[in-house]
Amino acid sequence: MMVDIHKAALWQAVVECDRKYDGIFYYAVKTTGIFCRPSCPSKPPKRENAVFFFDRDEAVQQGYRACKRCRPDLPLSAYDPQQEVINNAKHIMQLEYHKPWTLQSLSQRLGVSPYHLQRLFKQRVGVSPKQFLKQVRIQQAKLLLIKGEHSNTEICFSVGFTDLSQFYRCFRQATGLSPQAYKRSKTRPRGKAK
Ligand SMILES: [Zn+2]
Structure with a gap:
């Protein structure tokens, strides 16, 4: 014993x-x-x-x-159970980026503590879950901008941002451009670039 x-x-x-x-x-x-x-x-x-x-x-x-x-x-x-947590976290954020995830709700969904998730994610991915989610949302916004069927406001909310100024700020941070300028840079007619 x-x-x-x-x-x-x-x-x-x-x-x-x-x-x-x-x-x-x-x-x-x-x-x-x-x-x-x-x-x-x-x-x-x-x-x-x-x-x-x-x-x-x-x-x-x-x-x-x-x-x-x-x-x-x-x-x-x-088997690497910690990598599985990371993979699941990424997967959830990539598929459900439009939902209002917090560290709390994400860790609850994964069945781990918020502290554990935050630390492990940063360790293995290099950014926090929050930053990762932002990257996914910006990526989706870019796709929608290129498609050109929606207004900036529609895009902002459909990818999960909850206010427009935050969307503009994050977009500029990630791309160096405003959504409008980004769209122009991608939809400029061929041959007339630069
Ligand atoms: Zn177990």
């Missing part, structure tokens, strides 16, 4: 999603019947519901099922 001080260290690793401990131990959740790697991006269980195993077969023998997110049943090298 594990002594309490030992368990406290394991619990700490679970709370911090510490990858150093992946492959070293697993934790199972009594209430859900699922077992995870320490780095699993899922919300940690209540402390009293966590059980620790050093051997995953032992967890399986006791009736616990492998978590679908951190896949403790796969070899360690085959």
Whole structure:
């Protein structure tokens, strides 16, 4: 039987999603019947519901099922749960850029803490989720401007900006041009450029 001080260290690793401990131990959740790697991006269980195993077969023998997110049943090298969180976050923002995402609502959707998401995203992508979302929105706005079927106001709101001056500011920051000037630069008749 594990002594309490030992368990406290394991619990700490679970709370911090510490990858150093992946492959070293697993934790199972009594209430859900699922077992995870320490780095699993899922919300940690209540402390009293966590059980620790050093051997995953032992967890399986006791009736616990492998978590679908951190896949403790796969070899360690085959799975990177943190990259999966990043990929999902990007995917959501690329498909649903028009929705009013906040760090809070995005992390809730992904089932991770806002702090964890912010830190991990910046680490792996180089910008914050908020900045990434802005880039996606500007990209969409550019496409719509080139298409030329909508007014700036329509474009602003349809890509997810909530006020026009913010849209103009972000657009200029990203492209160095106003939406109007950008549109002109892209729709200028061939042969007459420059
Ligand atoms: Zn898990």
